[in-house]
Amino acid sequence: MLNYSTSEENYIKAIYHLQQQDGLVTTNELAAELKAKPASITDMMKKLKAKKLLHYEPYQGFSLSNEGKKVALGIIRRHRLWEYFLAEKLKFTWDEVHEVAEHLEHVSNKKLIDKLDEFLGFPRVDPHGDPIPDEDGKIEASRQVCLPDLPLNKAAIVSHVSDQSSAILELLKHKNIGIGTKLEVKKKFSFDNSMEVKAGRQPVFTISEQLAKNIFVKYGA
Amino acid sequence: MLNYSTSEENYIKAIYHLQQQDGLVTTNELAAELKAKPASITDMMKKLKAKKLLHYEPYQGFSLSNEGKKVALGIIRRHRLWEYFLAEKLKFTWDEVHEVAEHLEHVSNKKLIDKLDEFLGFPRVDPHGDPIPDEDGKIEASRQVCLPDLPLNKAAIVSHVSDQSSAILELLKHKNIGIGTKLEVKKKFSFDNSMEVKAGRQPVFTISEQLAKNIFVKYGA
């Protein structure tokens, strides 16, 4: 695997994320994502095409080649491992990790990343619940579901709360649940659809169906 | 503290190291150190002078200003903390850490570095025995002495072995002592000048005067 500049890596990563949703990515879309001018995008697309990292015909949009996807997954692997390290070891909060990881991800040394992975205990998801690609670029599909739909004993990360009333926020705060909290459903009761959950490092406790329906979590499939 | 480019940081760091030994640094010296052409050095010196990071008059050599030294110590702090992390947490060997830290050092985020420092337990020296500047840029003088001259209970790092005979190497290997090994002298016996040492994570053991004289260690004064 060749080395790419920080700039090239940022383009590749942005295209990867955009094409997950949209299929073909357009010049303006990418310009908005990267806060650059459309002319700069076209310039870089020519360069990445010449390096066979993407498919591109003028005016037709672009998408990563298989090689480009592999490069993107390498960058995402580095980014998410560093995010995990920052949250788990350095006690950054879930919303602080992204920005710092944006810089660390560009240090591309295979041994560094594989040893970091091992040191962290081969985590499957980052602090936002997004799956971490393995050494070979394999990545689990990311699923976002509401808590009642989460399989039993599946580790997940709180990613969203649908109801934003102060009543629910008070309750979540009291139970130490917030965006980024690790969550696992241990038991479900069919009588009232309440469930026992393990949240972060707290002992198992019970939450109601009403609450569970409003908590969304992400996990690796 | 402003931000500087990777390139600027590499120049600043190199000047810092060279002027430790030489006082004024010359164009050719720095060119050799950085594997760049003398013309490139002159260009950058003008730039760094404009930023008030160094004193420079054409043909007269250059040296860091106080501000320049502060910047240099910040870079060295980052470099050595990452080296410690790589050796201590990721189990890199002492001779592998430098190259990787050369890249990590350029990620300059104060919170990251201060939290890393805390996570590592505020180490005083890196895996080569060189002292790590603190948050304010204070740095202990680095001392290199042979083992009999090391103060009792002072943590130090093996940095050099003077005799390279296979006999001494065999002995050192047997005692698990090598470059980068942490060493502490626990007790000295005046009868034969033998001493009890703690090496790495091994239990305390005894070494002879002859051996001790050939082991050089570095420590923060």
Added chain:
DNA sequence: ATATTTTTTTAGACAAATCTAAACTATTGC
């Protein structure tokens, strides 16, 4: 279906960091 609008590309400029070759300054040897 064609005129208008939007999107994309091209052309040309600029800043950062590097280089080569030539010019200049300082040092050294005799």
Added chain:
DNA sequence: GCAATAGTTTAGATTTGTCTAAAAAAATAT
């Protein structure tokens, strides 16, 4: 003390990544 040598700087070119303004292509609206 001056010529030869060694070291340094300048001038101009190159590469990478960005930009603005203008041109070209595609999409859209009547």
